[in-house]
Amino acid sequence: MRYLPLTEADRRSMLATIGVPSVDSLFRDVPESARLAAPIDGLAPHAGEMEVERTIAAMAAKNVAAGSVPSFLGAGAYRHHVPAAVDHLIQRGEFLTSYTPYQPEVTQGTLQYLFEFQTQVALITGMDVANASLYDGATSCAEAVMMANRVTRRSRAVLSGGLHPHYRDVTATNARFHGFEVVTAPADPDGNEDLAALVDDKTSCVVVQNPGFFGQVRDLTDLAAAVHAKGALLIVAVAEVVSLGLLTPPGEMGADIVVAEGQSIGNALNFGGPYVGLFATRDKYVRHMPGRLTGQTVDAEGRRGWVLTLSTREQHIRREKATSNICTNSGLCALAFTIHMSLLGEEGFTRLARLNHAKAVRLADRLDALKGVEIVSDSFFNEFTVHLKKPAAKVVNKLAKAGILGGVPVSRLYPGDEALAELLLVAATETNTDADMDALASGLKEALL
Amino acid sequence: MNTQGRKTHIDALGVEGGGAASAAAGTISGNRALMLEEPLIFEQDSPGTTGVDLPEPPAVKSRLGQVRERGRIGLPGLSEPEVIRHYTRLSQKNYAIDSGLYPLGSCTMKHNPRLNEKLARLPGFSDIHPLQPERTVQGALELIDTLAHWLKTLTGMPAVAMSPAAGAHGELCGMMSIRAAIEDRDGGTSQRRRVLVPESAHGTNPATAAACGFTVDAIPADATGRVDVEALKAKLGDDVAAIMLTNPNTCGLFERDIVEIAEAVHAAGAYFYCDGANFNAIVGRVRPADLGIDAMHINLHKTFSTPHGGGGPGSGPVVLSDALAKFVPLPYVVHGPDGFSLVESTADEDSTGKEFGRLKGFHGQMGMFVRALAYILSHGADGLRQVASDAVLNANYVMASLGDVMTPSFEGPCMHEALFDDRFLKGTGVTTLDFAKAMIDEGYHPMTMYFPLVVHGAFLIEPTETESKQSLDAFIRVMRGLAERAKSGDADHFLGAPRMTPRRRLDETGAARKPVLRWVPEVEQREAAE
Numbered sequence: 011m012r013y014l015p016l017t018e019a020d021r022r023s024m025l026a027t028i029g030v031p032s033v034d035s036l037f038r039d040v041p042e043s044a045r046l047a048a049p050i051d052g053l054a055p056h057a058g059e060m061e062v063e064r065t066i067a068a069m070a071a072k073n074v075a076a077g078s079v080p081s082f083l084g085a086g087a088y089r090h091h092v093p094a095a096v097d098h099l100i101q102r103g104e105f106l107t108s109y110t111p112y113q114p115e116v117t118q119g120t121l122q123y124l125f126e127f128q129t130q131v132a133l134i135t136g137m138d139v140a141n142a143s144l145y146d147g148a149t150s151c152a153e154a155v156m157m158a159n160r161v162t163r164r165s166r167a168v169l170s171g172g173l174h175p176h177y178r179d180v181t182a183t184n185a186r187f188h189g190f191e192v193v194t195a196p197a198d199p200d201g202n203e204d205l206a207a208l209v210d211d212k213t214s215c216v217v218v219q220n221p222g223f224f225g226q227v228r229d230l231t232d233l234a235a236a237v238h239a240k241g242a243l244l245i246v247a248v249a250e251v252v253s254l255g256l257l258t259p260p261g262e263m264g265a266d267i268v269v270a271e272g273q274s275i276g277n278a279l280n281f282g283g284p285y286v287g288l289f290a291t292r293d294k295y296v297r298h299m300p301g302r303l304t305g306q307t308v309d310a311e312g313r314r315g316w317v318l319t320l321s322t323r324e325q326h327i328r329r330e331k332a333t334s335n336i337c338t339n340s341g342l343c344a345l346a347f348t349i350h351m352s353l354l355g356e357e358g359f360t361r362l363a364r365l366n367h368a369k370a371v372r373l374a375d376r377l378d379a380l381k382g383v384e385i386v387s388d389s390f391f392n393e394f395t396v397h398l399k400k401p402a403a404k405v406v407n408k409l410a411k412a413g414i415l416g417g418v419p420v421s422r423l424y425p426g427d428e429a430l431a432e433l434l435l436v437a438a439t440e441t442n443t444d445a446d447m448d449a450l451a452s453g454l455k456e457a458l459l
Numbered sequence: 460m461n462t463q464g465r466k467t468h469i470d471a472l473g474v475e476g477g478g479a480a481s482a483a484a485g486t487i488s489g490n491r492a493l494m495l496e497e498p499l500i501f502e503q504d505s506p507g508t509t510g511v512d513l514p515e516p517p518a519v520k521s522r523l524g525q526v527r528e529r530g531r532i533g534l535p536g537l538s539e540p541e542v543i544r545h546y547t548r549l550s551q552k553n554y555a556i557d558s559g560l561y562p563l564g565s566c567t568m569k570h571n572p573r574l575n576e577k578l579a580r581l582p583g584f585s586d587i588h589p590l591q592p593e594r595t596v597q598g599a600l601e602l603i604d605t606l607a608h609w610l611k612t613l614t615g616m617p618a619v620a621m622s623p624a625a626g627a628h629g630e631l632c633g634m635m636s637i638r639a640a641i642e643d644r645d646g647g648t649s650q651r652r653r654v655l656v657p658e659s660a661h662g663t664n665p666a667t668a669a670a671c672g673f674t675v676d677a678i679p680a681d682a683t684g685r686v687d688v689e690a691l692k693a694k695l696g697d698d699v700a701a702i703m704l705t706n707p708n709t710c711g712l713f714e715r716d717i718v719e720i721a722e723a724v725h726a727a728g729a730y731f732y733c734d735g736a737n738f739n740a741i742v743g744r745v746r747p748a749d750l751g752i753d754a755m756h757i758n759l760h761k762t763f764s765t766p767h768g769g770g771g772p773g774s775g776p777v778v779l780s781d782a783l784a785k786f787v788p789l790p791y792v793v794h795g796p797d798g799f800s801l802v803e804s805t806a807d808e809d810s811t812g813k814e815f816g817r818l819k820g821f822h823g824q825m826g827m828f829v830r831a832l833a834y835i836l837s838h839g840a841d842g843l844r845q846v847a848s849d850a851v852l853n854a855n856y857v858m859a860s861l862g863d864v865m866t867p868s869f870e871g872p873c874m875h876e877a878l879f880d881d882r883f884l885k886g887t888g889v890t891t892l893d894f895a896k897a898m899i900d901e902g903y904h905p906m907t908m909y910f911p912l913v914v915h916g917a918f919l920i921e922p923t924e925t926e927s928k929q930s931l932d933a934f935i936r937v938m939r940g941l942a943e944r945a946k947s948g949d950a951d952h953f954l955g956a957p958r959m960t961p962r963r964r965l966d967e968t969g970a971a972r973k974p975v976l977r978w979v980p981e982v983e984q985r986e987a988a989e
Binding site: 011012013014015016017020021023024025027028029030033035036037038039040041043044045046049050052053054055056057058059061062063065066067068069070071072073074075076077078081083085086087089093095097098099100101102103104105106107108109110111112113114115116117118119120122123124125126128129130132133134136138139140142143145146147148149174176177179180182183184186187188189226227228229254255256257258259262271278279280281282283284285286296302303304305306307308309310311313315316317319320321322324325326327328329330331332334335336337338339340341342343344345349351352353354355356357358359360361362364365367368369371372374375388389390391406407410415418422423425426440 | 499500501507508509513515516517518521523526528529531532533534536542543545546549550555557561563568571576578581582583584585589592594599602605612625626627634635638661662663665667671672712715741744745749764766767768769771772773774789804807815816817820821822824826829832837838839840841842843844845846849853856858860871872895896899905910924957960963967969970974975977
């Protein structure tokens with residue numbers, strides 16, 4: 011029990027101070043029928059550090075780490091190189107073991123990095139302001155739709171067929187219970203959808219992902235104008251935030267809200283979580299935003315400092331009228347994001363984006379040359395869809411047996427849609443070597459025989 | 460848990476003047492020895508510098524279709540040593556559980572073992588992609604299943620939804636589960652849309668109920684700090700979907716009538732949601748299933764010590780009773796003859812067809828699951844029972860040791876947190892906020908203030924089980940000293956506090972009135988001003 015400092019003598023002396031004979035008597039308000047006399051059956055007793063490490067490491071050893079094999083998985087989570095300094099810094103106890111910065115005098119460190127994070131997110135998305143992060147990209151997307159409903163006082167959201175199925179599903183779950191309508195365009199492997207045609211005067215927002223789930227990048231300027239002409243908002247989701255180092259940012263294309271998954275910067279794959287949801291918007295909508303915000307102010311001596319602010323939007327003040335029930339952010343993941351982004355800087359972030367694009371172009375050229383493999387769309391960032399002559403799920407399993415994580419079969423995210431069964435999503439990042447690409451090409455050749 | 464004080468407007472404070480000059484304490488740099496001033500990262504820009512070495516991208520013909528490449532972003536350039544120094548200096552401006560006692564009631568700031576950090580970083584967990592073939596992630600699925608087993612057994616509940624990303628997200632999950640069950644039972648036109656929530660509840664409870672399409676009806680507290688059972692019963696009816704109750708409650712007390720409440724709620728055809736924020740007070744000693752609860756989220760960061768990280772990320776699995784077991788979010792892990800697999804859609808052959816959809820991207824907070832399981836295995840069934848015992852013992856020790864100088868809000872044993880209010884400060888000119896700021900100069904993070912709302916000027920103190928008697932005694936000495944100083948008429952000491960922090964009281968009113976939420980370059984600032 012190395013985490014419990016009280017000794018038996020301490021406990022006896024403390025019970026005497028309280029004036030009760032035993033700890034059990036402190037539980038006397040618990041109904042007799044619900045009081046357990048002994049540790050619960052069926053659970054192991056305490057274990058030492060060595061033993062716990064052995065048990066959990068044995069589970070870790072049963073998994074194939076993506077970095078140990080050629081890996082081309084994307085679809086909303088990307089394997090990037092995270093500089094060693096990032097993980098070192100976020101493990102400093104003053105960051106790792108601190109709480110929400112409610113007492114600003116002793117939490118200026120957290121508040122300042124959140125202010126820097128907000129600034130970085132606003133800059134890369136091309137928006138005015140950003141919050142201090144939400145759970146992940148998918149939940150940020152659902153929150154953005156609910157915010158658009160509040161802003162426009164309308165309740166019909168139009169979702170692109172190229173929006174990540176998880177973003178779509180999370181939004182639909184919230185729609186079902188919160189009571190708004192969701193219209194989803196069909197899956198969009200070619201990127202030829204007419205979203206403007208789906209907008210009517212009840213529509214609060216159009217949600218489009220760029221690069222799209224199937225990989226294409228597109229210019230959204232015309233769509234933004236069409237959406238605005240109908241009095242609705244344009245929400246742009248970015249599942250691969252590295253793309254913002256190369257592409258025209260959504261803010262410059264006319265987006266009203268930008269949501270993104272920030273995992274790619276500073277955060278490992280972690281089997282899907284925790285991740286970090288980015289959320290940015292225009293100045294005029296700030297008070298409709300969900301989530302935590304840090305603002306600049308001065309202290310009693312006139313020095314610049316930071317505090318949490320605009321909390322009158324939040325659940326602890328507004329209760330059932332709050333903009334959202336969210337009462338946290340992805341603090342530590344946002345810290346990892348902000349440190350990695352600081353290490354990259356202008357030069358590094360844009361180079362990282364170029365490198366990703368170049369790797370993907372190389373991979374596309376390599377795969378294009380294979381018989382039975384067809385690139386579905388010719389405009390992409392670091393991920394694209396290929397059409398195989400066989401069910402992609404089977405091909406991926408064959409590749410896995412050969413020690414290659416060869417991409418995500420689209421059918422995994424669109425179960426039951428036969429038309430998509432032969433589509434494979436392939437991502438390349440700066441971590442993929444030429445040898446990795448050779449391995450995938452020859453593995454695919456083999457699997458398609 | 461929110462502990463934000465009432466709005467501070469520095470004009471209203473009795474802080475002695477001085478301005479920037481006194482801030483620097485006479486040094487040329489503005490630094491105070493180890494306490495270094497640190498500009499924003501944007502103010503340290505050396506254009507063209509970078510803290511990473513990335514290869515030159517190979518020359519390729521870009522395939523961006525119609526999309527233009529972006530122009531300059533405006534990110535600053537720094538080298539690795541500059542970045543490390545920046546964040547190290549920022550870290551030194553933070554209080555943390557590694558630095559000292561962090562008595563934030565309802566937030567549960569306990570020791571965060573480093574073993575958990577080490578294990579979560581094993582490449583077998585940190586470097587696996589959520590959409591890898593299931594055969595390549597059997598150990599990860601086994602870990603989720605093992606943690607689920609412990610959570611179910613410790614709560615006595617038959618099912619658990621693992622994917623919620625935080626406590627409030629768990630609440631949302633639980634209330635969605637309840638609504639899905641009601642619609643399944645009564646049909647989609649069910650009139651059950653009212654949710655009863657105690658006045659003392661966390662703000663997340665009413666916000667969650669509203670986010671689920673319910674209306675909120677407050678239940679008053681009685682004189683003992685607990686839900687008024689008769690008032691609750693009077694509000695039950697065939698339009699009530701659920702009650703949301705926190706137990707132990709936010710006054711730090713156990714709801715003695717909870718079994719009776721559960722029976723009345725069930726008899727009315729409604730469900731019982733328990734906010735499990737305070738499960739750490741009873742883990743291993745009471746199983747929520749034995750109290751009649753239908754759904755309860757468990758904040759893994761509170762009960763099972765995953766680090767708070769400056770306010771997140773959290774993780775909020777929800778345990779469910781038989782009545783709700785089928786109404787779960789997707790995806791979830793199942794165990795079959797061929798090993799573990801994920802049910803990711805209602806088209807899956809293992810699906811019950813009653814799942815209500817997806818709550819977040821991918822499968823849940825895996826990194827938090829590893830840490831929580833490491834903590835659970837370290838303690839075991841016997842140790843977790845001791846966790847609850849020591850948490851309750853420590854809180855009652857603080858209550859007993861301060862009860863004569865501060866005013867306990869309610870009688871009787873408390874659970875894991877001790878609630879006082881500001882009656883002891885009456886006539887002193889010192890507010891709860893002033894008292895809290897004086898604690899900072901003594902080296903302590905303040906307790907939770909002004910919450911719960913049912914008590915005037917609340918001081919909610921949660922020491923947790925990982926504090927030693929010596930550390931509690933030191934804290935008690937300081938709290939007694941401050942209480943006595945306030946009563947002795949030395950209000951000035953409190954009004955000017957804190958004096959020794961990197962920043963003194965900050966103008967929260969001004970920050971909200973004219974929000975500055977990002978840095979802008981000086982050029983743009985000047986342009987905006989013109």
